[in-house]
């Protein structure tokens with residue numbers, strides 16, 4: 001037999017019961033800073049764009065994303081996604097696949113031909129950007145959106161910087177890069193190619209520029225002195241990867257040794273395999289756990305048959321062979337020589353030991369400070385020369401595409417302020433929505449979507465993209481895994497649990513408000529909000 005319902009008051013009847021003055025604390029709706037947003041070097045409002053993606057409104061999601069970063073299809077392929085490392089969901093099951101959803105949105109925008117909205121006004125100011133790598137492109141995009149006329153001068157024959165002349169095609173197809181650069185051009189950014197800037201002051205004066213952003217990257221290969229016999233073939237990694245963009249592909253031979261432990265060394269080894277080398281071996285002086293390369297890239301390289309020779313330095317190269325010395329790590333983790341030598345067969349040796357910045361364009365520029373080979377900038381990204389800003393690989397920071405893009409955005413905002421005689425004021429940061437803010441009981445387990453990969457057999461022989469994108473169903477599912485940390489996602493919990501009907505619904509997209517005439521301050525809404533979007537604050541006495 002069905003149980004009859006208990007006799008209760010009608011819904012809404014409790015609203016007859018005014019609170020009066022005895023409440024000691026009241027709930028307020030807040031927006032906290034999700035850890036993913038906090039960790040993104042490009043400053044993306046990830047939770048906000050995932051919120052639109054969850055609803056299937058991909059264009060709104062893409063527009064929210066590109067408020068901060070104009071290259072989502074590129075980022076969705078090459079960013080090392082620190083956002084995912086910080087994601088709260090990782091403490092429940094696995095981090096949200098932010099990077100794969102970002103790529104989906106970027107690809108969708110290219111497929112559907114979405115364009116950026118033109119600036120609302122023209123400022124009449126002219127800004128010079130030197131270098132069309134990610135930092136220069138990002139600064140140009142943000143400056144143009146602020147209404148400034150922007151001209152990029154690029155030394156190379158094509159735009160993209162290291163995204164084109166460093167990162168191999170199997171990680172970043174060039175049609176994707178071209179499409180995102182073309183969209184920035186279509187916004188009205190002028191890109192002059194084969195236009196190396198030799199003297200920044202002269203170019204600014206002759207071109208009538210009001211300010212400049214320098215983003216020339218780091219392109220000069222670091223060398224190590226390696227004694228070599230006459231026929232030894234020694235190349236540098238940056239020049240080799242650059243030549244992959246030209247008609248004449250490098251001739252490396254069957255056995256290729258690569259010296260270095262960073263991501264560039266892995267890119268060279270994987271490229272060598274695709275060019276037909278039967279053996280590509282990375283020689284590195286420390287151990288795998290001390291390699292600067294990212295673990296997933298090491299795994300992908302090992303899967304493709306790249307060999308690793310740990311704890312070894314190269315002493316000499318002769319035709320067809322290299323001599324390596326075995327190392328040991330001392331107490332502090334520094335490699336120390338042992339005097340033990342070994343010979344490896346190698347037809348060519350590629351040095352991947354990092355890059356220095358070519359600072360010749362700054363020759364004679366007054367006020368600039370250069371330390372450890374990089375240009376010093378203040379927190380507003382300005383160099384010591386008024387009106388000349390700099391970012392990306394040429395300033396002291398982590399060298400990644402995402403950091404470079406973040407610098408471009410930050411510099412653009414500061415340049416805009418400087419041109420208007422102001423200083424740029426950052427909005428105060430919200431309090432962080434850490435894991436302890438969440439009520440995880442409300443979220444179901446949902447394992448992360450696995451990104452499809454190109455079959456191994458096809459990787460070694462082609463430059464086809466290795467990591468594939470998500471389809472719409474998977475992208476939507478992945479977006480819906482977001483817990484919306486610290487930001488209301490309109491789940492209606494507070495509305496449903498309030499015993500005093502003091503939560504007023506304002507309609508889709510407008511969230512809720514509290515009716516303090518009826519709220520008793522019991523705090524059940526804050527307790528039961530899944531994502532920590534309600535704070536209890538003491539009543540003013």
Ligand SMILES: Cc1cc2nc3c(=O)[nH]c(=O)nc-3n(C[C@H](O)[C@H](O)[C@H](O)COP(=O)(O)OP(=O)(O)OC[C@H]3O[C@@H](n4cnc5c(N)ncnc54)[C@H](O)[C@@H]3O)c2cc1C
Pocket residue numbers: 078079080130131132133134135136153154155156159160161162163166167168195196197198215216217218238241263264267358361391392393394398399400401402404
């Ligand atoms: C092989 C390799 C793989 C990498 N892979 C990744 C990755 O997967 N993910 C990641 O996040 N980062 C990666 N990086 C790092 C990343 O590419 C760089 O940190 C990033 O490109 C730096 O951007 P940037 O705009 O400062 O400089 P760059 O990308 O180097 O662009 C600088 C541009 O300035 C131009 N220029 C130089 N001098 C002048 C001048 N005097 N006048 C006019 N133009 C000039 C150059 O031609 C170039 O186009 C990789 C780097 C390498 C080398």
Ligand code: SF4
Pocket residue numbers: 039040041042043044046069075076079080081082083084098099102402
């Ligand atoms: S740019 Fe990188 S860190 Fe930022 S959201 Fe995308 S994947 Fe995450």
Ligand code: SF4
Pocket residue numbers: 034035036037046047050086087088089096098481482483484485
């Ligand atoms: S769950 Fe969503 S809002 Fe929270 S950290 Fe992860 S991606 Fe960001």
Ligand code: SF4
Pocket residue numbers: 029487488489490491492493494495512525528529530531532533534
């Ligand atoms: S309980 Fe739900 S509706 Fe209420 S604030 Fe939290 S997320 Fe928003």
